[in-house]
Amino acid sequence: MPNSISTFKDLSAQFTSHFIGGHRYKKSTTCLMNIKQQEDETLRSYITRFNKEALSIDEVDDKILVAAFINELRKGKFLFSLYKDDPKTMSDVLYRATKYMNAEDALLAREEKPKKRETQEDIR
Template sequence: MPIIKAYDGTGDPTSHVRTFSNALLLQSVNDAIKCRAFSLSGMAQWWYNRLPAIWIGSFKNLSQTFVKQFISGRVHEKSSASLMGIVQGAKESLRNYLNRFTKEALKVPDLDDKVAMIALQQGAGDEFFKILLSKRAPKNMLQFQDRAGKYIKSRRITDIS
């Protein structure tokens, strides 16, 4: 059986169940073994040991009860509105801002390119970059990133000379 990091009562329980289930997809194990092999430690293990035997007979029941018990640790999905609050710091490079923004944007399910581009442009502190984008608006995020990369490269060249 694959080794999976034990859930200790902190973090996203849904993610733990998904990771555990995915790791066992290619294994030929029945529900009883899944229930016994469910990797828990600390407070989560204490909770598991106190469960009535009826909850441990079915992995579906166990995982549903587990998620309900530890739901407070669940990571909530971000919305596109949360991206509007990401702004370039006064001493932050445009490259670092774009990288930080991209990491946060990946946490937003079904993010629309137009919303992401608006949030990126509003949060950018480089006025020349904003002017460049407003003159000829990019059609999608790929084009946006391409223009940003070229702009950053051109700024680096002018900063050296």
């Protein structure tokens, strides 16, 4: 019969090839060393890319995550703050990054408000 399995050996071979062929292998931690924050890339975007890659690695050590993240982070105030007060865990890095991004957003919003007022006054 076409498309049928006649022996247990055939069934075992089909089963094995189906599940092994579809198995996704986890990446090694060295992949993290290739994730570098680009010159024009925001901290949010870098964190998103880094976390996506970190999730594809099996049993990664927290210290390796922190070291890889900091190593490829663009120079600036946030990197300086991490060097100044060394984070122990990736959760600590992400918490501090969130606080830093929120502060940046608040400062940007504050800078944009006077520009809008000036524009409205110019119209009058």
